[in-house]
Amino acid sequence: MTALEDRPEISPFLLGEFAPVTDELDVADLRVTGQIPAALNGVYMRNGANPQFAPLGRYHWFDGDGMVHAVYLDGGRARYRNRWVTTPGLAHERAVGHSLFGGILNFTFPPEELMAECGIFKNAANTNIVAHAGRYLALWEGGFPTEITRDLDTRGLSDFGGKLAGAMTAHPKWCPETGELIFFGYDPVAGPPFLRHHVADRSGVLTHSTEIELPRGVMMHDFLTTRNYSIFFDLPAVVAATMEGESMWQPKFGARIGVLPRHGTNADVRWFEIDPCFVFHFLNAWEQGDQIVAYGCRMPSIDLDFEAGEDGIAGMAAMDGVGLTRWTIDLAAGTVREELVHDLRSDFPRLHDGLLGLPHRYGYASATLDGPMTIGFNGIVRYDLQTGSDLTYAFGDGTSIGEAVFAADPDGSAENDGWLMVYATDKATLETDFCILDARDMAAGPVARVHLPRRVPAGFHGNWMPAT
Numbered sequence: 001m002t003a004l005e006d007r008p009e010i011s012p013f014l015l016g017e018f019a020p021v022t023d024e025l026d027v028a029d030l031r032v033t034g035q036i037p038a039a040l041n042g043v044y045m046r047n048g049a050n051p052q053f054a055p056l057g058r059y060h061w062f063d064g065d066g067m068v069h070a071v072y073l074d075g076g077r078a079r080y081r082n083r084w085v086t087t088p089g090l091a092h093e094r095a096v097g098h099s100l101f102g103g104i105l106n107f108t109f110p111p112e113e114l115m116a117e118c119g120i121f122k123n124a125a126n127t128n129i130v131a132h133a134g135r136y137l138a139l140w141e142g143g144f145p146t147e148i149t150r151d152l153d154t155r156g157l158s159d160f161g162g163k164l165a166g167a168m169t170a171h172p173k174w175c176p177e178t179g180e181l182i183f184f185g186y187d188p189v190a191g192p193p194f195l196r197h198h199v200a201d202r203s204g205v206l207t208h209s210t211e212i213e214l215p216r217g218v219m220m221h222d223f224l225t226t227r228n229y230s231i232f233f234d235l236p237a238v239v240a241a242t243m244e245g246e247s248m249w250q251p252k253f254g255a256r257i258g259v260l261p262r263h264g265t266n267a268d269v270r271w272f273e274i275d276p277c278f279v280f281h282f283l284n285a286w287e288q289g290d291q292i293v294a295y296g297c298r299m300p301s302i303d304l305d306f307e308a309g310e311d312g313i314a315g316m317a318a319m320d321g322v323g324l325t326r327w328t329i330d331l332a333a334g335t336v337r338e339e340l341v342h343d344l345r346s347d348f349p350r351l352h353d354g355l356l357g358l359p360h361r362y363g364y365a366s367a368t369l370d371g372p373m374t375i376g377f378n379g380i381v382r383y384d385l386q387t388g389s390d391l392t393y394a395f396g397d398g399t400s401i402g403e404a405v406f407a408a409d410p411d412g413s414a415e416n417d418g419w420l421m422v423y424a425t426d427k428a429t430l431e432t433d434f435c436i437l438d439a440r441d442m443a444a445g446p447v448a449r450v451h452l453p454r455r456v457p458a459g460f461h462g463n464w465m466p467a468t
């Protein structure tokens with residue numbers, strides 16, 4: 001086996017709080033500072049990149065094998081468990097003891113037979129982990145979802161019983177009113193259709209799929225839903241350009257927002273021109289009379305080469321100018337208005353999932369509260385969309401946090417009745433705490449710090465999944 005530690009120069013994303021871990025643990029009765037709210041009964045799962053083998057060339061954070069880190073809460077006690085998502089590609093690599101696939105920054109063709117089975121890129125199943133209709137799906141936007149169990153064992157790829165054509169986004173949306181799972185898939189290089197839209201009913205059956213015409217294949221990481229619509233941002237992040245050695249950012253192609261009735265087809269899409277920008281993550285959208293109001297973390301441009309800057313991990317220099325932005329789409333007038341509502345540098349926006357697609361007041365995001373924007377946030381911000389104000393909690397410069405997920409209080413009724421859950425890693429000691437903050441008193445800091453048996457690497461997305 002080629003040890004990653006032998007080649008630490010490969011990428012800053014293999015070092016410090018980002019470095020992969022090599023073991024799979026299951027540890028119960030974790031030490032807690034403070035008190036875990038008794039109402040929290042369920043599991044918080046978070047996915048992220050954790051390469052098992054040294055990369056074949058320059059490593060990108062998005063390349064690594066998916067690993068799910070879970071904290072199970074029950075009666076005020078906590079258990080931690082982590083497992084790799086054993087994708088078909090990773091299984092082949094384990095069989096030979098080394099990497100077989102290239103990545104975003106080191107494109108290589110895998111061996112022919114492997115490519116026939118798995119495709120050009122390894123489906124890393126590393127970006128998000130969601131629960132729907134009793135299934136747990138580890139998601140990667142370039143391929144099928146990978147189903148795992150609540151205990152994190154891998155079941156295998158899922159194509160919704162043969163009904164799913166193409167990839168599935170890592171950012172599906174739930175409809176709190178119908179229980180539907182609404183998602184899209186994009187394929188930027190194989191040719192049209194570049195985009196498909198799907199709806200699965202509350203029992204997990206894929207009931208609706210439609211192809212959406214785009215002029216070219218663009219990277220589309222996230223989207224928005226409302227009670228009646230799905231909303232796509234067709235932004236000039238042109239994947240094919242990178243394969244010709246050009247920048248992905250091609251603003252000459254312009255940008256637009258597409259509004260599709262949830263069960264409509266390509267002919268029903270209405271497109272609205274906007275200024276070029278890029279958005280990794282949206283907060284939420286809802287309908288308001290003839291208007292749709294949408295919020296997202298807007299960036300002026302996109303560059304996936306996060307290490308290209310002079311000061312190491314400086315890709316987030318591209319996030320200078322990032323800010324929570326509101327787009328007001330007027331379906332009657334055929335216009336869209338764009339406004340920067342907060343200039344704090346933040347991303348990974350979340351809300352009370354029971355209000356997805358519906359009007360709401362509070363949005364939560366991870367933020368860089370001082371210093372330059374780097375990958376790795378150090379605070380949480382609560383945006384008040386009603387008053388325009390914000391409230392922050394700073395973990396401090398020495399701490400790196402990930403996405404903060406809102407977990408509703410089952411005994412609560414107000415929008416902010418609940419808790420925020422986040423992994424926080426001390427960058428000096430490289431120890432990770434699972435932190436729980438009361439959303440009603442966020443500025444007070446964690447009400448419980450669950451001390452994990454070892455570091456959880458900085459990662460991507462996760463969700464709180466209450467016991468049923």
Ligand SMILES: [Fe+2]
Nearest residue numbers: 221280281461
């Ligand atoms: Fe994401």
